[in-house]
Amino acid sequence: MQPIITIRHLAKNYGEKVVLKDINLDIFPGQIIGYIGPNGAGKSTTVKILTGIIQEYSGEVMVFGTNLRDSILEVKSKVGYIPELAELYDLLTPREYLNFIGKLYHLSDDVIEDRSRKMLNSFSLLENMDQRMDSFSKGMKQKVLITSGLLHNPSIVIMDEPLSGLDANAVILVKELLQALKQEGKTIFYCSHMMDVVEKVSDRIVLINNGNIIADGTIGELREQSADTLEQIFSRLTSGGNQIQAADDLAAAMNAGG
């Protein structure tokens, strides 16, 4: 099978600071990739390159068999991006925001309206469709963002902490959605800190640290050497497992006199 995304020697630096050193990755259609790493490891930078937001990098990224640099618009039109932190224009209502996004994907008004209503209904947000989002909770905004990322029926869905701020029911919904999208043959690039979710939903887990991939495989493969959970594997590989000592130090600091 041909990989849908191929990354070769991907590197990126901001001035002196090297964020990505040498990323090499093949992603196959219908896979759910859990892309994990500590803060500042380079996860978001990888995502921004894949979505075409960052266009200055070295190395090669092939999507749908074509070089990302050469066919950026074509790739963008087939990729759905769901960022973290609910970055949206919250003075608009969901209907207005989705209409705006839909226009950027050249969707007709009817298609936008129909899909928006159905998707927001699934998120129990239909009745808030004409309410300004500045009064929305973080979770509600995140649901609108997820809708906006899926509105154009993309083949690849790139999610950066999509569960951020969602309540338990919405988390279950999104987890089920990931499986449903997979059944439809969509490829999902799932970036998160929530180890238990990544462990459950991902076909394959890619762990990056300091701009390099340090582990790549199914959860079974990663566990081969020990019976650890993904969280323990993550901690061992990225910080040497010394979090217990750090927690003890923090607790001790509360009793320090001065």
Place this chain on the structure above:
Amino acid sequence: MNRFLLFLIMLPAALWHGLGADVVQLKAILDTKLKLDDRKPLPIGRQQKQKKIKFGSLINAVMFLFMGVLYMMPIITVNDRIASLTIYFSMLTAIITFMLITDFSNVLFDSRDKYILFPRPINDRTLVLARLLHVVIYLVRVVFPLALPGWVALGYMDGWKSATLFTIPLLLLVFLALFLVNCIYLLILRLAKPEKFKDVINYFQVFTSVIFFASVYLFPRLFDRKNPTDFNILKYAWVRFTPSYWLASCWSWIGYPVAISGSAVYSGLAVVVPVACMFILVKYLTPSFASKIAGIDSADTGGYKPVQNGKRPGGLYKKLAYAFNVSDEARAGFIIAWLQTSRSRSFRMRVYPSFAFIPIYFYYTLTLGGESFSEVMSKLPDTSKHLFLLYFSSFVMVSALSYITMSDQYKAAWVYYATPVMVPGRIMIGAFKAMWVKFFLPFYILLAAFVLYIWGLPAILDVLLAVINVTMFICAIARINMRHLPFSIIEQTKQSGGRILKSMGAMFILGPLGAGHYFCVHLLWLKLLFIALSSVLLWLIWTSYANTTWASLVRSENEQ
């Protein structure tokens, strides 16, 4: 200044302790509140989010002092003391009331208190006293610099008696203003939905800004120091029903002549009414007022009616977006610009005052020669001053356009980069059109109606040529200086040298255009030629802006 004010307010610490407040907590709360006041954006002028404001209250004090100098004009120029003080107190009450309305909700009743102070072990008396003392400090900060010049002028002109008396009506005036503000707030709360409350307050901010601007330009003209006025208050006998007149009539106590009889009654009212107002305020209004104001934030989601299954009728903006744009990207730009500018309070605060600035400034320039307004108006049709008005309208559009690229939520602009947008210029031109249709066109139509009314139908060609030239000018400014996607950049505090030079270059375009128009104002064939040439030039600049590529967008971002 904060340390000094805090020192003063904490002098009677024993009293505060006696009233049941925790003095250490009280001082800590007030210290923090004063620091926050110092760092909040200034009430007028361009608010710049990124700029760290350090000495806000000191800058405010200097500004208020300057306003105070303008406001004391009637004291110096109007001969009748009672009349002069009536005008002075009216202006002072107006500005203090407006200042209080704009600041009361966001400064004095900070909704963050709910999360930061309320969960801490602070007793109610400390909280109430902290709030009360904060209001007192705020009032001192506003009223003292505003009233100081008038006070000094009175002392200098009338002697110590007048200066000493001044403090009493001033205090009464503050009582009145506080009462007025409370009533206005309660009225707004009653009439407007809670979620609209902040919008209404926002309009008051806009008005305050306009009052400041109008004061600066018009007061020196109205009250000319070189020509003291014999102001006959009897012509305006209705003033006896205004509190400002009552306050002014207190000067009858120290022997100043009063033209309207019954000064004992009016000066009595000056004392009784504000004190009664204060009593009502403290006894009945304040308790519910504080809780209502505090409830505004939590009421943000209230009053919303869920949509039913039926389709919502398409808005006007959508119809216009389709009418004025061909591509989807341009429609998206049009829609986002239209909606965001309707909703953003900071945009309103920055752009709306410019609509008032133009007539004020026009009036200012008309009366520069020292003639009265009616004289100027009668001669107006013989002049070419309509060109000034028409060309000056570009100010509205430049002001709207300069803020359309900026947003607090600039990070939300990731959508432009993650979606398949081939030519970002299309989004930009869509946004440009939205601003043109929404802000410039209605305003220009009003100006054009005024121009045609005064100068007659032949001026229609001038209206046409000016609209082409002004659109070309603003499009050039946008092309040179604002080549950014809508709401995509963080607000800039400083413009780079290159940008300033470019802006100045663009400003130079308008000068020759206006001058050229002035020279051909009576030459029909030249004017028609000018219209044709300007149209071609406009088309060229327009196309260039609409075809802005990603590469040129990045270049322009790097230049920042």
